[in-house]
Amino acid sequence: xxxITLFWKDQIGLSLTEILLLQGIFSISMxxxxxxxxxxxxxxxxxxxxxxxxLLGIVGWGLYTVADSFSQVxxxxxxxxxxxxxxxxxxxALLYESLKSDGDERFYAHHEGRKSGIGQLGExxxxxxxxxxxxxxxxxxxxxxxxxxxxxxxLTRSMVEPQKKLKPLESHLLEAWKSTRFALxxxxxxxxxxxxxxxxxLTSYYPIWLIQxxxxxxxxxxxxxxxxxxxxxxxxxxxxxxxxxxxxRIGDHWMVLxxxxxxxxxxxxxxxVGGLWGFLFYYLLxxxxxxxxxxxxxHIQQEIPSANRAGILSLQSLCFRISFVCTGPLIGMLAxxxxxxxTFLFLCYGFTMVLPPVAWLFLRQLVETKTPVIE
Numbered sequence: 437x438x439x440i441t442l443f444w445k446d447q448i449g450l451s452l453t454e455i456l457l458l459q460g461i462f463s464i465s466m467x468x469x470x471x472x473x474x475x476x477x478x479x480x481x482x483x484x485x486x487x488x489x490x491l492l493g494i495v496g497w498g499l500y501t502v503a504d505s506f507s508q509v510x511x512x513x514x515x516x517x518x519x520x521x522x523x524x525x526x527x528x529a530l531l532y533e534s535l536k537s538d539g540d541e542r543f544y545a546h547h548e549g550r551k552s553g554i555g556q557l558g559e560x561x562x563x564x565x566x567x568x569x570x571x572x573x574x575x576x577x578x579x580x581x582x583x584x585x586x587x588x589x590x591l592t593r594s595m596v597e598p599q600k601k602l603k604p605l606e607s608h609l610l611e612a613w614k615s616t617r618f619a620l621x622x623x624x625x626x627x628x629x630x631x632x633x634x635x636x637x638l639t640s641y642y643p644i645w646l647i648q649x650x651x652x653x654x655x656x657x658x659x660x661x662x663x664x665x666x667x668x669x670x671x672x673x674x675x676x677x678x679x680x681x682x683x684x685r686i687g688d689h690w691m692v693l694x695x696x697x698x699x700x701x702x703x704x705x706x707x708x709v710g711g712l713w714g715f716l717f718y719y720l721l722x723x724x725x726x727x728x729x730x731x732x733x734x735h736i737q738q739e740i741p742s743a744n745r746a747g748i749l750s751l752q753s754l755c756f757r758i759s760f761v762c763t764g765p766l767i768g769m770l771a772x773x774x775x776x777x778x779t780f781l782f783l784c785y786g787f788t789m790v791l792p793p794v795a796w797l798f799l800r801q802l803v804e805t806k807t808p809v810i811e
Contacts, residue, residue, distance in 0.1 A: 437559065438566035438665035439577060441648040442658075447574050448509055452649060452776075456768025458506070458513060459645060463757040463764070465517030466524070473518075474525040474750025475615075482530035483597045485522045490589035492519035497581040525749030527551075532737050532745060533598040545680040545734035552676035552729050560669035567662030615744045619751055625801040626739040630752045632692075632798040633732040637756050639699045639787055640725040642767055643706070643780075647718050650776040654711050664715060668722045675726030683731045688802055691731060692795045698724040700788055707781025714777070735802075 444450040450458065477485035496516035503509045531551060535541045562580075569576045619626050647668075651661065683691050698720050705717030740748045771779040 437644070438563040438662050439570040439648075441645060442570070442652075442661070443574060444509070445649070448504065448506065450506060450509075452646075452772045453765065453768045454506060456645060456764045456771075458510060460761045460764045461510060462513040462517045463761045465514040466521045466757045467754055467761065469518050469521040471616075471747065471750050471754045473521045474529075474747040474753075477522065477526045477529070477750075478744060478747050481597045482526045482533075483592060483595045485526040486530070486592040486595065487589065489519045489522035489526070490585055490592050492516070492522070493585035493588065494582060497578055497585060500578045501575055501582070521750070521753075524753040525745075525747070528733060528737070528749055529745040530595070530598070534596075537598045541737075544737055545683070545730045548733050549676045549679045549730040552726065553673040556669040556673035556676065556726070560666040560673065563662050563665035563669060565662060566665065567659055570662075571658060615747050616751060618744075619740075619748045620755075623739055626736065626748075628794070628798045628801050629732065629735045629739070630755060632794050633728075633736065633752065634756050634759055635787070635790060635794050636695065636699070636724070636728050636732070638759060638763070639703075639783075639791075640721050641760060642764075642783060643718055643721055645764075646767075646771060646776050646779065647715060649771070650706065650710075650780070651715050653776060654714055656712060656715060668719060671719050671722045672726040675723045676729055677726075679727045679730040680734075682727065688731075689799055691727070692799060695724050695728050696791045696795060698727075699791065700784060703780050703784035703787060707777060707779075707784050710777045 441455060444455050444458070445452075473485065492515055496512050496519055499508065499512040499515065503512055528548065531547060532541060532544050535544055535547065566577055569580070619630065621627070648661065651664065656664070686694070702717050702720030702724065705720065706714060709717060736749070736752065737745070767779065767783070770782065774782075
């Protein structure tokens with residue numbers, strides 16, 4: 437991740453528009469499989485779904501080691517999109533159901549924060565060396581990535597599937613429709629939680645693809661890219677680890693207000709400052725990403741029945757991916773046209789208008805106590 441945009445630009449020859457289009461297609465591949473993979477995971481087991489995801493990861497990154505054109509990168513991205521779709525929802529559902537089977541689901545946010553923090557710490561450790569590896573041999577990070585996914589397969593094969601009760605189904609399509617209707621129509625609290633999580637996800641997702649050309653335009657040396665990316669991941673890790681404790685201390689309303697202010701400050705700084713050190717404002721957005729993840733997932737998990745847990749979590753990811761498919765290429769075109777720095781400023785204006793009303797809808801629903809169930 438620390439060098440992938442540079443690889444696409446310098447080794448494959450893609451423009452920023454093509455890069456955001458590529459990520460849009462990647463998201464479409466996830467959209468195609470996102471909800472079906474989550475629904476399937478609820479039926480065949482989270483462990484089986486994660487095993488399959490690891491196999492696809494090996495194949496996808498293996499293709500990257502021989503890719504030299506947009507079409508070949510596209511095939512690899514589609515396979516990786518399928519892989520991520522099988523992970524999406526299955527990992528968090530496995531954690532929640534494992535805790536629930538022991539009567540410890542109240543500790544979910546704490547463990548979700550640890551899971552996110554440790555994952556970001558691992559990515560940070562890789563990013564420290566990514567720039568050096570890329571400078572030495574551009575394909576070396578991708579070869580190592582194949583090894584990482586082989587290790588992931590060995591790990592997922594060792595996991596234990598928690599026991600859960602599934603009611604008999606009249607029809608898979610009917611059950612999928614009931615689950616979708618429950619999440620997006622009937623349960624208002626879940627609906628607005630998913631909406632706020634989606635918007636906040638976009639605020640932290642756009643910069644992932646824009647920050648590297650932003651740094652390149654600002655004259656940041658290539659050797660800094662790995663450490664800068666490592667710092668970003670360490671900030672996500674740190675704030676994910678303290679998210680649960682911070683949430684308990686200041687409550688939902690102040691937590692949401694803090695997150696919105698950090699988003700606005702981050703985008704405003706990226707849009708106005710620029711230059712060699714402008715990327716430091718990106719760390720505000722990564723801190724926000726760490727804070728919001730465990731809190732929002734905890735609210736969502738509390739509203740989901742066990743039989744549909746991975747499916748509804750994947751439905752949330754599906755909504756996010758569709759949103760990025762519709763907006764990502766447009767953001768890329770804007771960056772190619774006016775520059776990355778001005779694009780951050782325009783995004784600041786947009787999120788400043790969108791976030792407050794969505795946050796108000798989310799917070800208003802938290803005071804309601806009655807939660808509908810899937811019939």
